[in-house]
Amino acid sequence: MTALAINLESLRNRVDYQGGILGFICAVVTILLVVGQQQTYAPIQARLAEDRQAILAQVLPQAYFDNDPLHNATEIVDASLSDSPIQVYTATKNGTASAFVFQVETEGYGGTITLMLALTPQGEIVGLRTLSHKETPGLADKIETDKSDWILGFNGLSLTNTAKEKWAVKKDGGQFDQFTGATITPRAVVKGVVSGLEFYARQSEKLLQNAKAEGEQS
Numbered sequence: 068m069t070a071l072a073i074n075l076e077s078l079r080n081r082v083d084y085q086g087g088i089l090g091f092i093c094a095v096v097t098i099l100l101v102v103g104q105q106q107t108y109a110p111i112q113a114r115l116a117e118d119r120q121a122i123l124a125q126v127l128p129q130a131y132f133d134n135d136p137l138h139n140a141t142e143i144v145d146a147s148l149s150d151s152p153i154q155v156y157t158a159t160k161n162g163t164a165s166a167f168v169f170q171v172e173t174e175g176y177g178g179t180i181t182l183m184l185a186l187t188p189q190g191e192i193v194g195l196r197t198l199s200h201k202e203t204p205g206l207a208d209k210i211e212t213d214k215s216d217w218i219l220g221f222n223g224l225s226l227t228n229t230a231k232e233k234w235a236v237k238k239d240g241g242q243f244d245q246f247t248g249a250t251i252t253p254r255a256v257v258k259g260v261v262s263g264l265e266f267y268a269r270q271s272e273k274l275l276q277n278a279k280a281e282g283e284q285s
Contacts (some may be wrong), residue, residue, distance in 0.1 A: 101262040123156070123168060125212075126185040126194030131165045132158035141277050155270075157278050164188050164278035167267065170198065173259025176251040177201035180210070184263045188275060191225040195260065200252075205253035217253070218246060226264050234261050 079179045119137055127136070136156040143153045149172065160168040168185045178201040185193040195218055209215035221241065237240025237253050245253050267274075 069157060073252065085148065088095050089174075115155070122196065122224070125196050126183050127158060127166055127168055128193075129160065131193065132160055134159045137167075139281070141274060143270050145266055145270060147269070148262055153266070155274060155285035157256055157274065157281075158185075159281075164275055167274055169266075171259045171263040171266075173255045173262065175200060175202050175255040175266070176177060176207060176249065177203060180252070180259065182256065182259050182263070184260065185248075186225075186264070186267050188271070190227065191223060191268050195219075195221045201250060202252045207246060209246050209249075210252060210256055217246075218256070220244075221260055223251055226261075226268060233284055247264065 075202060106231065108273055123136060134157075136158040139159070141155045141157060141158045143155055145153060153169055156168040157164055158168065164185055168183065171182045171184055171256050173180050180200040181198040181200050182204070183194075183196045184231050185195070187193055195210065199217065200208070202210065212218060229242075232240060233242045234257055236243050236245040236250060236257060238245050238250055239254070241257065243253060243257055
């Protein structure tokens, strides 16, 4: 074995050499990950924006706004509704608040049901849609508009024009139909809607003030 080979062999056995090689490999992997994330970040964000826009169009007719509500969000902290800050999207028409859109979560039979709720400044429901759920297919999935128009029955309702006792399924003395073999799901949706309406009642003054201030600045 030559002197050069012996020196290389001894170098390979040194801890600092091995650590350097490991560090180099980690650096290369990190660079590849960063490059990959940069290449996929923009398409993913664009797709998410398209999804949010499509959902917004379902709960809020275009006639209600002339701004981009998704770029006019207010973060509200309200522990009564959620442990996490709530993003409220403000729709405006001619510089005046015309609707507020936000998500509400409620617990159904199969897990969390996520709803998107759009309200007028007076707290009246403009639109309501189910974003996600794990309820039983064929029984409880009537909360989806492509399976049933049940959820459209909330349109036009508010805490002021609908008595408190009516915010329940008919089995519980309320005005909303339950599903055959799946009462828990519609009951959960009603509960979630009420929690969203109550959230807006608590936060409406702040939201309206923010919308007014932004309108004056624009």
